[in-house]
Amino acid sequence: MNWTNYHMHTLYCDGKCTVEEHARQAIENQMLAIGFSSHAPVPFETDWHMKISDLKAYLQDIKHAQQTYPQLQIYKGLEVDFIPDVIGPGDFEEYKLDVIVGSVHYIGQYADGEHFCMDFTADELSRGLREVYAGDVQAMVQAYYERVQMMVRHDPPDIIGHLDLIKKLNKGNRFFDETQAWYKEIVEETIEVISNSSCIVEINTRGFYQGKTKEFYPSKWILEMCFAKKIPVTISSDAHHFTELENNFGEAAKLLLNIGYQEVKIYLNNKWTKIRLTKKGLQIEKSVKL
Secondary structure, rough: OOOOOOEOOOOOOOOOOOHHHHHHHHHHHHHEEOOOOOEEEOOOOOOOOHHHHHHHHHHHHHHHHHHHHHOEEEEEEEEEEEEOEEEEEHHHHHHOOOOEEEEEEEEOOOOOEEEEEOOOOHHHHHHHHHHHHOOOHHHHHHHHHHHHHHHHHHHHOOEEOOHHHHHOOOOOHHHOOOOOOOHHHHHHHHHHHHHHOOOOOEEOOOOHHHHOOOOOOOHHHHHHHHHHHHOOOEEEEEEOOOHOOOOHHHHHHHHHHHOOOOOOEEOOOOOEEEEEEEEEEEEEOOOOOO
16 A cells, blocks of 8 residues: 555664665555654663664665665654753754654653653553652643643654653553543643644554554544644554554544545655545555656
């Protein structure tokens, strides 16, 4: 099918395959374009971000794939964490990336200075809730969305990664009730901020196909608010292996069409373009040269 995907990871971070393996699979799938977005380096130790020393080799691998597979549009990018006063999308301007996915994974620090990652494990989320937010789940969730808003206002990426990632470990409303008024209010505030930017919201299928969430990121009711505010969307799978490049894209397209979206935004021919969406793929007009 004629799909695109700009959110995928490689062995340079926590992905499970190489740049070339992704590219070969994309060609086999007859995809229009792909963009790599391995986790950008951060200025502290983790086991899932790219090392700064590997960034040059990562970009060289992408350039090599572009030269080896000219039949596929391949773009260079990163998924950049936004941590106020620490790191954000703007810190990578010198690399002249095609696509940046901006995400919030960290929402505070422990007493020893360690950054609190809220989407790792339920145990880690419980620890952060207890030690960083004194058990106040509403304050924790508020902090997450406030960071998303801050990123959009002050250091906007091209794509906002998994907008409601805070729900990842909340299966069965384990930590908070996603139907409560306070939660919907902070999400609505966030959507309003996004609507005043040029950012694209991704419909990210990873949590769903992994069985961690009942819905995609973001949930249907959030996508409905995005549609009402005319916020552009794109479909991605957050692939960590080449077999995941198009996971549940048909279902995502069906959902978007049912909400009212007729188009998605894709990076094609070195620019962001609105393309007509169908249940079976993207409909490219004859006037668009590939």
